[in-house]
Amino acid sequence: MRIAIDAMGGDNAPKIVVEGALAAAKEWKDVHIILVGNSAAIEAHLTERPANLTIRHTEEVIEAEDEPVKAVRRKKDSSMVVAGKLVREKEAEAMISAGNTGALMTTGLLVVGRIPGIERPALAPMIPTMDGHGVLALDLGANMDATPEQLVQYAIMGSIYRSKVHGVAKPRVGLLNVGTEAAKGNELTKTAYPLMEQAPIHFVGNVESSQVLRAKCDVIVCDGFAGNIMLKTLEGAASAIFSALKQEFTKTIFTKLAAAVLKPGLTQFRKKLDYNEHGAAPFLGIDGLVLKSHGSSDANAIKNAVRQARIALQNDLVGTISAEISHGKRDITT
Amino acid sequence: MRIAIDAMGGDNAPKIVVEGALAAAKEWKDVHIILVGNSAAIEAHLTERPANLTIRHTEEVIEAEDEPVKAVRRKKDSSMVVAGKLVREKEAEAMISAGNTGALMTTGLLVVGRIPGIERPALAPMIPTMDGHGVLALDLGANMDATPEQLVQYAIMGSIYRSKVHGVAKPRVGLLNVGTEAAKGNELTKTAYPLMEQAPIHFVGNVESSQVLRAKCDVIVCDGFAGNIMLKTLEGAASAIFSALKQEFTKTIFTKLAAAVLKPGLTQFRKKLDYNEHGAAPFLGIDGLVLKSHGSSDANAIKNAVRQARIALQNDLVGTISAEISHGKRDITT
Secondary structure, eight states: EEEEEEETOOOTTOOOOOOOOOHHHHHHHOOEEEEEHHHHHHHHHHHOOOEEEEEOOOOOOOTTTSOOOHHHHHHTTBHHHHHHHHHHSSSSEEEEOOHHHHHHHHHHIIIIOOOOOOOOOOOOOOOOOOTSSOOEEEEESSSOOHHHHHHHHHHHHHHHHHHHHHHHHHHSSEEEESSSTTTSOOHHHHHHHHHHHHHHEEEEEEEEGGGGGOOOOEEEEHHHHHHHHHOOOHHHHHHHHHHHHHHHHHHSHHHHHHHHHHHHHHHHHHHHHHGGOOEEEETTTTTEEEEETTTTTTTHHHHHHHHHHHHHHHTTHHHHHHHHHHHHHHHHHH | OOEETTTTTTTTTTHHHHHHHHHHHHHHHEEEEEEEEOHHHHHTTTTOOTTTEEEEEEEEEOTSSHHHHHHHHHHHHBBBHHHHHHHHSSOOSSEEEEEOOHHHIIIIIIIOOOOOOSSSEEEEEOOOOTOOOOOEEESSSSSSSSHHHHHHHHHHHHHHHHHHOOOSSSEEEEEESSSSSOOOOOOHHHHHHHHHHSSEEEEEEEEEEGGGGGGSSEEEEEOOOHHHHHHHHHHHHHHHHHHHHHHTTTTSSHHHHHHHOOOOHHHHHHHHOGGGSSOEEEETTBEEEEOOOOOOOOEEEEEEHHHHHHHHHTHHHHHHHHHHHHHHHHHOOO
C-alpha cells in the first residue's frame, strides 16, 4: 500500500506531519509512505529513514488562505496537487492532507477525478455522539445544494465506509430532518425519503438534528448547507455552554473549589465532543482514497489517518463504492 | 384593545390559560380579553369576573395530535378557529393560543388571512442568546422551503417586530449561513444576499449558525428547514450536554458536593438557554396579530403573551408591516 502524505499542509506542518508519518512507517511495514513537500524542510524533522518512507520533493505550497480552485490550477508543483497526481497515476493508492479543505476537495475533483457514476463526491467527517461512537455525516462541505439522487449516493457511500473502515455490520442510515415522519421536511428530503427506502442500505428514516448526538444512526445524510448548519450549531452551542460554565465556576472561592473537583471529568467530556478528535474525514466518491486531516492535527492524528487509510485500502473501499454505485444505479432505474 | 385567547389550547388548558388571562385582565384595564372555549370549563377556574373579561362559548377543541389543516377545516366551532374568526371579523385585534402549532398557523392563513403582498407568513420565536437578549428567528416552522424574495420579507417583518415590540432602535438583521463571506452558502442564500443589501433593513450580512448564541444580530433570517435544523440542534446539544454534566456530577460523593455548590448558577443558566422562557412567538404576515404561546406555558407565560400583544397593538405592528411591505415592494422593483 502506497500512501502519499502532503507534508506541507496543516497548522504545524511540516514538523508534526513528518513525525506522524515516521511513526506510521515504523508501525506498519506493509505501508509505503511518500512524504510530498520541500525535501529540506522534511529532512530537518526526519530523525530516522525507514525503508518504507520516501520523499517526493515539491517547490510550492497551497496556503490555508488560498482560493481553492485558483490555487489548485496555478500551483501545479504544490505538495497537495502532486500528492493528488500520485494517486491519479496509481503511484499511490491514497493521499492524506491536513491542508486547505477547499483546495483538497478541488484536488480530489480535478486532479484525482470522480468514480464514474458518482454525481458529487462528499466530504464525510465523523460527528461526535454522547456514546462515544460518533456518526458519519455527509455531505459536510463539498456541495451546498444537493438533489435527492445525490443524497442517495451519499447514503450508499457512507454506508460502505462505515462497514468497510469501521466494521459496522449493518450501518443505520438516517436522513437529517426536522421531524421523524416520512412527510416531514423540505422538498429535498420529502423526495429523497422514498428513494432512500429503495436504496441498498439500512435506512432508518428521518433523524431530527436534536437526536444526532444521541447516536440514532451510524450515517447521517444531508446536503452540505443543512449539514454545516448542524455542525456549526453544535460547535457553537458546546463552545458557548462551556465558556458559560467556566464563568459560573470562577464566581466565588466555593465554586472554584467545586469546579476543581469536577474538572477532570468535564475536560474528558469536552474532548469527547470535540470533533477534531474523531479522525480524518474521507472525501468519498473520488477514484482513489483522499483523507482530510484537521488543520490542527498533531503527530498522532496524522499517524491515525494512516491507520484509517490502511484499513480502507485493505478492504477496498473505493472499489466497493465503485461497484455498488454502478450496481445501485441499475437497481434504482429498473 | 380586544384580545381573543384560545382557552382550550396547551398542555394545561383551560386552567392555566384562564388564570393567566385573569391576571392580565386585572393588570391592564385598557385590554378587553375574550376567553374562547367551553364556558363551563372556563368558569370552573375563573375566580373573579372583571368587567374587561368575557367568555365566548365554543363546543369543539383542536387537540395537539390533530392533523392541522383537517382540524381547522372540520372543527369550525373549535376555540382556536373561533378566536381566529373574531380577529378576521375585527371583533378582536389579536389572538393568543398555546395549542397545536400547525393548526394555529393554518388558522392564521385560512381563517384570519395574509396581509396583501406577503407571500408567506412566518413563525418567529425568540432564540436564547448568551447575553440574555435573544434573537428573533424566522421562519421557524411555517414554510420549509423559501425563495430569496420571501427571505427578504421575513427580514422586513422581523425587523419591524423587534423595533415595535422590543424597542430595538435599529435591529441588526443577519442571514443564517455557513460562513460570513457574501459568496458563502447555497443558491438560496447567495441569491438572497444582494436583495438583503437593498432591503429597507439594517443588514449585517451572513451570520454563522455557530455565532447565533453569541448574539451577533437581533433578527436571524432563514428558511424553515435550516432554521429548524439550527433550533433542534441547539436544543439537542443543550439537553445532551446538561444530561452528561448531571452524570459527571453524580459520580462520587465529592462531585456531588461540588455540584451542589454550582447548582443554583447552573439552573439559572439552563433556564436562560430554554427557549420556552422567551415569550410567545408571533406569526408574522397575518392580517391581525397571532401569537403562539408554548404548549407548556404556565399562567405567567399566558399573561406575558397578553403583555406582548398589548405592546404590539399599541405600536400598530400589523399596520406597519402592511405599509412597509407595499412600500418595500416598490423599493425593490423600481
